Amino acid sequence: MVLATNLGFPRIGAKRELKKALESFWKGETSKEDLLKTGTELRARHWQLQKAAGLSHIPCNDFSYYDHMLDMCTLLGVVPERYEWDGGMVSLETFFSMARGNAKVGAMEMTKWFDTNYHYIVPELEEGQAFKLSSTKIFDEFAEAKAQSIPARPVLVGPITFLKMAKKKTGQDFCRCTLVLGAVQVYIEVLKKLESMGAEWVQMDEPCLALDLEDRYRDAMKTAYKMIATAVPNLKIMLTTYFDGLRDNMDTALGLPVAGLHLDLRRAPAQLEEALKNFPADKILSVGVVDGRNIWRNDLRTSIETVKKAVAKLGSDRVFVAPSCAMLHSPIDLDNEKKLDAELKGWLAFAKQKLAEIAAITKAVNEGESAIKDILAASDAAAASRKASPRIHNNAVKTRTADIKPAMFERASPFSKRKGVQHAALKLPDFPTTTIGSFPQTTEIREARAANKSGTLSDADYEAAMKKEIELVVRYQEEADIDVLVHGEAERNDMVEYFGEQLSGFAFTQNGWVQSYGSRYVKPPIIFGDVSRPTPMTVKWSSFAQSLTKRPMKGMLTGPITILCWSFVRDDQPRETTAKQIGLAIRDEVADLEKAGITVIQIDEPAVREGLPLRRADWQAYLRWAVDSFRLSAACVKDTTQIHTHMCYAEFNDIIGSIGEMDADVISIETSRSQMELLEAFVTYKYPNEIGPGVYDIHSPRVPPTEEMDALLDKAVKVLNVDQIWVNPDCGLKTRGWKETKAALENMVECAKRARAKYARKAA
C-alpha cells in the first residue's frame, strides 16, 4: 500500500500564535511557561490535523521556536564561544541569545535558506569543532507526539547539509568536511536514542544534494550515511532532497545506505524517470508531487499518474506520497481567507488543503480513482478553469508580451552619450546627494493607513494626510540641501504590495503568512494571471511632489524581478513570461512618469541576486531574462531621463557583468557595512555607469559622524572616477526615526560638500 506522508508543517500557527507568544515573551510580558504552552498547543493542533487527514508519516521536530538550523546547532552543541554556554543542555535563553543577540553580543548571522525567502541562522564552525549532544528537543517532541498516538517521524537536517550551510569562524580556513566524523557521532547518538524510544523512521533532510556539490562533499555524504547505517542498522532513514533535481548527485543519492529517498518532482519532474531507471531494490521512493512552497491547487490527475509510474516500477509497498518539500514555506489554511472570491480560491491550496491532496492522491492510487470521484472532478474542474479563465488569460497582454522586440530593451543612446546629456539637463554638482526613497514611516502614517483601510478615514482625508507628509519630506530635503529629492513613500505599505494592489493579475490574502525569519512573517502577493497596469500607479504622487520643488524629484518604482521574487508566482507559465509582463507594466508607468515631467526615475531591484537558480548551469538563462525584464521596464525613456536602480546588500562578484548590463544610469548599493569592500566587484569589472555606494548604514539608529562617511567616500574615490560617484545612504529610511535621519543626512550632505572641495575637478 502506498503511504501518505508529510515532510514538515508550518510552525507559526494559522493566527500567528507563535509570533505573538514569542514577542510577548521577549518583552517580558509573558513567562517561559506561556511560550512553551503555545508551542505545545501548536504542535498538537498540527499533528492532529495531519492525523485527521489520514497521513501515515507525520513529521515531528519540524517545529521550532526560531529556526530549525539553530535547533541543529543546539542539538549538536555548536555554540559560538561569545554566548558563554556552560556546556550543559543549551537553555532557551542561550538559544534566543544566539538568534537575537543579548546585552553583550549580537545575534548570529542569518541568510536565505536555499532559494526560499526563509532565513536561517548560519551555524559557525571552528577548526576542530567539538560536537556534543546538547538538546533534548527532538526527543521531547517525539515523546509528546507518541503520547498523542501520532505516527511521528522525527526530522533532522542531515550532517552534510548542516556542514555545507554553516560558515567557518572568521579568520579560520579549513574544510568543513573534515568535521563530518565528529558531527556524525552525535547524529548516531540521537538516532539510537530515537530508535530506543520507538521511532521506526527518521527523516534526514539533505537538500544540499540539489546544489553543485564538490566531490569532497559527496564523499562526506557517503562516509556519513555508511557510519549511520553501520551504527543504527535497523532504524529506517528517509533521506530527503528538495528545491531542485539531483542531476549529477543522483548516483550519490541512490548509492547511500538509507531506507528511503525523497525527490522533489515539482521542481524537477523529469528526474523520476532517471531515478527509476536504477532505483535500488532495497529502497522506498518518496515522491514529492504536491508543491510544498507554492499556493496552487494540485492537479490531482497528473499527480496520480506520476505516483502510478513509480508504483508500476517499484510496487505499491515501496512508494510514499509526499509534498515536494516541507510546507514551512506555504501559508496554513485557505479556509481562513474570507475575502478571496470562490473562483480564485478554487485555484489555491494552503498547507491544510495540501494534506488533503496528499491523502486523496494516495487513496486514488491504492483504491482506484473512483474512490475519490468527487474530489477528482473538483480538481479537474479547477484545472480546466485555470486554463481558460479570462481573469487569468488576457489576450492583449499575451500578444504584447509575445511581440516584445529586442529594440525595446535598448535605450536610444549608449550611456557614454546619455551621461553628457543628463548632466547638461540636470545640472547636478559632483558627488550629487540623494536618498534611496522612503523616509521614516511614522506612527501617524501607519495609523492613517490603517484608518483608511478600515473605513474610518475617508480617501480624501487620507490623501490629504499623505500629501502633507510628502510636503514635509520635500521641504526638509531642500533645507538639508539634498540634490535629487524623493517624495518619501509615505503612501506605501510595502514596496511590492503597493504595486501589486494596483496591477491586474495580483491577489492578496488576509492570513497567508509565511515565516521569513524568527517571528518575522511575510504575506506575499499571489500573481495568478496575466499582469497589466490598468491606470498610472505613482504619477499622481510624484507629480505632486515635483510641483513643490525646482529640484529634480525621483520617481520611485519597484522592478519586475523584485516583484516576481517576493510573490507567489503562477506555475502555469515560465517565470520569464511573468517577469516580462511585469516589466511591460512598469514600462508603462515609467513612460507616464516621464510624460508628467519626472526626469529621474528609480526602479528598485534588491532581489536580482536572490532570484539566482541553485545550480550555476542555470544562472545564465535566468540572468538573461532578469536583465532583459529590467531593461524592458526602463529603456523607453529619452536620453535626458536618468534611470536609477537600487540593490541592498548583495554579493555582486559573480554577477557583476549582468548588473552592468542592466544599464541603469545610476545604481545605489549597500557598501557601508562592508567598509566599501563590496565596491571591489564594480572596480574590477570597470563599471561604466554612475554609482552611489552607500556611505552610511541605515539598519541601525546610530548617526555616523561626517568623518566616518568622508573616510568611506575617500575609499570610493580611490577606485572610481569622481564624476561617477553619488552620495547616499545604504537603503531606504522607513524603519528609522526622524531624529537620527536628520542628523545622519546632514552629515551626509556635509560629507558630499567636503568631497566636492577636496576633489574639485580640474575641468570645472
Ligand code: GLN
Ligand atoms: N525605495 C525603497 C525604500 O527606500 C527601497 C527599499 C529596498 O531596497 N528594500 O524603502
Ligand code: ZN
Ligand atoms: Zn535597499
